Amino acid sequence: MSLETELRDALVERAATVESTVADPYARVHAAVASNRRRRRAVAAASFVAVVALAVGVPTLTSRLGDGPGVTVPAARPSLPEAGSPVWRSIGSWPLRGGLADDRALVDAIETKLEGRAIFVEDVGATRLALVVLSDQLAVVAGPRGSDVESMSTTTTIPLSEVASDSLTLAGQGTLVILTTPDLRSADVSGTPTIALDGTVSRTWVPVPLTDGVGRSTAVPLTQVRVGETMGSPRFTFGEDDSRSAPPPCEDPCGADQLAAFEERVVDDEVARAMALESDRVQTRTTYRGEVPRDIAARFVGGLPAGARTTAQVIVSTLPGGQTLRTVQIRTESPGQNSTFEAEHLNPIAAATADQRPVVISAPEKEGEGPLTLWVLAQGASQVRAASPQPSVWPSSGAVPVVDGVARIQLPVSMLTVEEQYSIEVLDSRGAIVGSFPTTSGNPGLGAS
Numbered sequence: 001m002s003l004e005t006e007l008r009d010a011l012v013e014r015a016a017t018v019e020s021t022v023a024d025p026y027a028r029v030h031a032a033v034a035s036n037r038r039r040r041r042a043v044a045a046a047s048f049v050a051v052v053a054l055a056v057g058v059p060t061l062t063s064r065l066g067d068g069p070g071v072t073v074p075a076a077r078p079s080l081p082e083a084g085s086p087v088w089r090s091i092g093s094w095p096l097r098g099g100l101a102d103d104r105a106l107v108d109a110i111e112t113k114l115e116g117r118a119i120f121v122e123d124v125g126a127t128r129l130a131l132v133v134l135s136d137q138l139a140v141v142a143g144p145r146g147s148d149v150e151s152m153s154t155t156t157t158i159p160l161s162e163v164a165s166d167s168l169t170l171a172g173q174g175t176l177v178i179l180t181t182p183d184l185r186s187a188d189v190s191g192t193p194t195i196a197l198d199g200t201v202s203r204t205w206v207p208v209p210l211t212d213g214v215g216r217s218t219a220v221p222l223t224q225v226r227v228g229e230t231m232g233s234p235r236f237t238f239g240e241d242d243s244r245s246a247p248p249p250c251e252d253p254c255g256a257d258q259l260a261a262f263e264e265r266v267v268d269d270e271v272a273r274a275m276a277l278e279s280d281r282v283q284t285r286t287t288y289r290g291e292v293p294r295d296i297a298a299r300f301v302g303g304l305p306a307g308a309r310t311t312a313q314v315i316v317s318t319l320p321g322g323q324t325l326r327t328v329q330i331r332t333e334s335p336g337q338n339s340t341f342e343a344e345h346l347n348p349i350a351a352a353t354a355d356q357r358p359v360v361i362s363a364p365e366k367e368g369e370g371p372l373t374l375w376v377l378a379q380g381a382s383q384v385r386a387a388s389p390q391p392s393v394w395p396s397s398g399a400v401p402v403v404d405g406v407a408r409i410q411l412p413v414s415m416l417t418v419e420e421q422y423s424i425e426v427l428d429s430r431g432a433i434v435g436s437f438p439t440t441s442g443n444p445g446l447g448a449s
Contacts (some may be wrong), residue, residue: 083183091119100123118132119179123146136160142238186215263331297310328344357435359378374410385424388421394413424439
């Protein structure tokens with residue numbers, strides 16, 4: 001054993017017995033190392049060799065204190081800080097992990113290029129992936145598998161304050177990566193959900209083991225992850241997007257019919273990809289397309305430029321088993337600017353009443369501008385009514401005739417009250433109730449549940 005090795009091991013053992021009073025020791029060590037790197041880049045070439053000679057032990061020692069996987073440490077000391085260590089309280093102070101954590105040349109190159117501190121480095125599928133803390137930001141850095149740092153670039157940067165404090169999830173190219181604290185031994189993963197004919201969405205959850213807070217699994221477009229008390233879609237994506245893209249609809253400018261057909265094809269492809277189906281197994285059609293009155297559009301969109309035209313398109317997709325998904329697009333076109341808002345996106349609805357279920361667009365009331373207006377698309381209906389469970393508290397509306405598939409309902413209540421308390425009743429020409437439906441989409445969509 002060389003003198004240098006004996007000295008390093010002695011320092012590591014000594015460091016393990018010292019209790020730090022610093023809330024974020026990793027961030028402090030990294031700040032010092034980053035500052036040292038900046039000074040090294042600024043000095044003249046003649047003094048560079050001497051500075052490096054003195055600093056060689058610094059990154060080596062700090063990496064051992066960080067205990068990244070693959071680093072040789074005394075047998076009595078774990079490879080990572082214990083679960084109760086302060087470093088696990090914030091993602092910003094997490095130690096380095098990942099299959100390439102012991103490649104110090106690569107890690108140092110990534111940290112030097114970004115002037116940050118890596119917390120995860122690994123080849124995942126066809127991608128070389130790194131997560132780097134940059135002060136109060138978290139960067140996702142990616143490149144081709146096996147690439148050097150010059151071939152890697154930042155794909156996403158997000159404030160650490162917007163990231164859950166105890167877990168990170170990433171998905172790309174069919175692979176899911178889970179990062180969390182080492183006290184958690186497993187997470188739960190759900191793939192493509194099951195959709196019933198009545199629009200109900202259900203999921204099957206499969207446990208994924210975690211080692212030192214890291215787990216890997218397969219991923220599909222609708223993957224959901226449950227880590228501790230946090231559940232949702234993977235927070236970040238990496239690698240090239242393999243989704244199918246519809247061909248351009250037409251030469252610019254597009255006609256209204258061409259644009260509507262294009263949107264229909266886009267939704268059809270998106271449904272097929274989400275449900276892992278070939279596109280020819282999905283049947284997609286437009287059930288309504290018409291202009292949104294300017295006063296409704298202005299209140300809904302938040303102001304319209306001169307010459308703007310707003311249209312609504314209701315697109316219904318049917319799966320091989322008869323299950324139905326609905327997408328509602330509100331598109332505003334004006335000279336030199338177009339925008340699209342989706343009031344519903346791949347929303348599972350009951351197949352039996354898919355053609356009867358109305359679309360409700362709430363135009364929020366503005367101070368001094370009167371009651372709340374509901375713009376209701378109810379093709380095939382004769383009349384509609386906003387029904388309240390307690391008319392003495394929240395008045396119901398009268399029956400409103402449907403003209404060209406559209407009706408306006410005004411209510412002296414807030415939009416939140418309408419969403420929480422009211423339903424829309426669809427009536428036939430005699431006033432008999434054909435069906436009663438919620439005023440909201442009624443389902444969080446395919447991404448949840």
